[in-house]
Amino acid sequence: MKMYGIKNCDTIKKARKFLNAHNIKFEFIDFRDQPLDESTLQSFVNTLGWDSLINKRSTTYRNLTDTQKHNITLELTLKNPTLIKRPVLVTGASIRVGFSEKSYSDLI
Numbered sequence: 001m002k003m004y005g006i007k008n009c010d011t012i013k014k015a016r017k018f019l020n021a022h023n024i025k026f027e028f029i030d031f032r033d034q035p036l037d038e039s040t041l042q043s044f045v046n047t048l049g050w051d052s053l054i055n056k057r058s059t060t061y062r063n064l065t066d067t068q069k070h071n072i073t074l075e076l077t078l079k080n081p082t083l084i085k086r087p088v089l090v091t092g093a094s095i096r097v098g099f100s101e102k103s104y105s106d107l108i
Contacts, residue, residue, distance in 0.1 A: 001026040004036070005086035015087045015099040022108050026089075031081035041074055044088060047095040055085040 003019070005012040007030050019026050044053055050072050055061060060082040061069065068076060077083050085097045089104075096103065 001092075002029055002090045003027070004029045004031060004084070004088040004090070006031055006082065009086050011099050012087050015089070015104070018099070018101060018104055019107070024107055031084070036078060036081060038074055038078065041077060044084075044095055044097075045074070048097055052097055053085060053088075054083055058082055 001024070003012070003015065003026050005015075005028070007028070012028075016028065054072055054077075060080050064076075072083070087097070087099055089096050089099075091107070
């Protein structure tokens with residue numbers, strides 16, 4: 001299991017705390033320390049779609065031009081990984097985005 005995000009993100013902290021409290025092993029990958037490669041990001045997009053993957057409430061998103069907001073690309077997202085909603089949790093063939101205890105309860 002792999003969790004992608006940014007270590008100082010509050011939602012990441014909650015998700016990590018939940019997984020650790022339930023002794024669920026995972027590898028944490030910080031976008032800033034280990035940038036995503038294009039194929040990994042493409043797999044997220046293929047599974048989730050841009051609408052689910054992009055955090056439209058982020059400062060990074062709000063600072064994009066209207067043209068960029070309507071034309072999110074792999075290149076733009078790779079350059080600005082904080083556009084990605086966090087965390088992205090990859091469990092085998094499943095990819096989920098965001099965190100809530102309810103949504104993670106099936107991992108226990």
